[in-house]
Amino acid sequence: MKKRYAICGVSGRALGMFAKPIATTFSQSCEIVGVLDRDAKRFELFETRFPDHTHVKKYGESEFDRMVEETKPDVIIVAGRDDSHAKYIIAALRRDLDVITEKPMVTTGEDCRRVLDAERASKGKVTVTFNYRYAPIHTKIKELIMEGKIGRVTSIDLNWYLDTHHGSSYFKRWNRLRELSGGLSIHKSTHHFDLVNWWIDQKPVEVFAYGALNYYGPEGEFNPSKEDGRHCETCKYTEDCAYYSRWNSRKEKIQVPDDHLGSLVGEDKTYPYTNYRPDQCIFDSEINIEDTYSATVKYDGGALLSYSVNFSLPYEGYRLAINGTKGRLETVEYHTQSRIPFPTSKQTIEYFPLFGSKDTIHVIHREGGHGGGDPLLLEDLFIGEDRRRQYNILSGAIDGAYSVSTGEAVWKSVKEHRPITIDEILKQQKYSSSGEMN
Structure with a gap:
């Protein structure tokens, strides 16, 4: 019988580090039974990457309990944004499920204590993927x-x-x-x-x-203009930005892919997210x-x-x-x-x-x-x-x-x-x- 995995957070790391090997290298003994995310566009990306897995059930960020009830996973993989880790790790442990989580396990000492307390009371165990x-x-x-x-x-x-x-x-x-x-x-x-x-x-x-x-941030010495809200793909200062021009040609923007994004940008050159872009200006004042x-x-x-x-x-x-x-x-x-x-x-x-x-x-x-x-x-x-x-x-x-x-x-x-x-x-x-x- 195959081991059943549900993924919380359909990130680039979730797709490349976990979903891909489960769907290919380890498909004889493992299977993905559910994916959960706050953004439905990520489900489209999942199905684009893995067209043989369109049957995998999709769930919103608040539907963890329903996902577990309906898909009956053996292991929860937590690979979403860092601040979401604690919620899903603890929810899985409370159901006596094993957890595989991307690093960092959580983002605060307080959440560390909550996870350790939950694990002591659970039959499930946490594995942190320090590769x-x-x-x-x-x-x-x-x-x-x-x-x-x-x-x-x-x-x-x-x-x-x-x-x-x-x-x-x-x-x-x-x-x-x-x-x-x-x-x-x-x-x-x-x-x-x-x-x-x-x-x-x-x-x-x-x-x-x-x-x-x-x-x-705005005081960076190579900031071409103290102007918030720019994005690399549309910025008018790219030729004056040393960080951009060092890694990209003038004729095609975003030519060098982000290490952590890989090829997440589709052929239409749009980002597969709702209300989020991973090409925000490195000189923004909100940093x-x-x-x-x-x-x-x-x-x-x-x-x-x-x-x-x-x-x-x-x-x-x-x-x-x-x-x-x-x-x-x-x-x-x-x-x-x-x-x-x-x-x-x-x-x-x-x-x-x-x-x-x-x-x-x-x-x-x-x-x-x-x-x-x-x-x-x-x-x-x-x-x-x-x-x-x-x-x-x-x-x-x-x-x-x-x-x-x-x-x-x-x-x-x-x-x-x-x-x-x-x-x-x-x-x-x-x-x-x-x-x-x-």
Whole structure:
């Protein structure tokens, strides 16, 4: 019998990351029985992408209970706008259903607590799709630390860079409003905080951070005119906008697709949404999130993380160093090779023992999104976890909660100019890896 999935939020990620593999690669054992969204146009997009699935039942945003009653799903996939996650995760858990949710799990520490409480009272479990864990380089780093190559982890340096194409895309969409996304220290940085938490197997306890809006919003240095309400497709200033002209030709607007939208724009060049366009001006005054962060995170095992992220740089990637009592690991990655304006070599891991010579570790790279991690994650989700691994890799609700609470602590520290404890965000409740309160 096939496992039955219902999808809440027919987003680009829902279509590409979940619906497509269920409808193709895993169709022998999985099926989509319902989709839910606030915008009926997204159902049209779903049927355009998957013409063999026009029979799948469609439901409005307030019809979750009816969808469950009529379609009887085994698993709810939550992949809508970030601020909608908590509602559907908790509703599913109250019906003892398993949940697969896109990151971030939720957008606030308060919602983290609500999800953890709901999961403890439920037969259902939450899985957060942190696909970066599955990239071969990242799993190798986990294995090296577990093997004791660098001893006890003492400090981590992680600097993440987003280029002017990808970084600016967040400021064209709903992500630019904190009330919808939690800000980029949550929407984006949860990926990074989860990686560190998982690599070192320690829990964050305190955060201090600085942050600013340096590139986007009306005061951005490349803003050609302080005029709200523009859209890239119709803007008269495109030739004067460095962010636009860097990635688009003059003869055809919106030539380079947004990383997260893919080919959502149809052949008629209209956006498949009601009252929403993902090409809003990156210099609008309503933008209320930061584009630059520098943070320090203290962990319960004594490790210290020095973290930075910048959403407007000439190239994309990250630099990582993990230090321990017996040595150091280093790696540099350049993302989206087609947009890197200089030659790059295959990513390796450099291992420096505290006393001895350097060793370069080559890792077999895989095809697929997020450094080759997406296909491996999907296999675990829709076939079952690979039991040959010597470590847990699928993320649960507690992993989602610690990554979100770290992100919230970052921007609260920025706003309040003081250290923020994770206990403060989670209201003194400490959770084990199983989600139980200690």
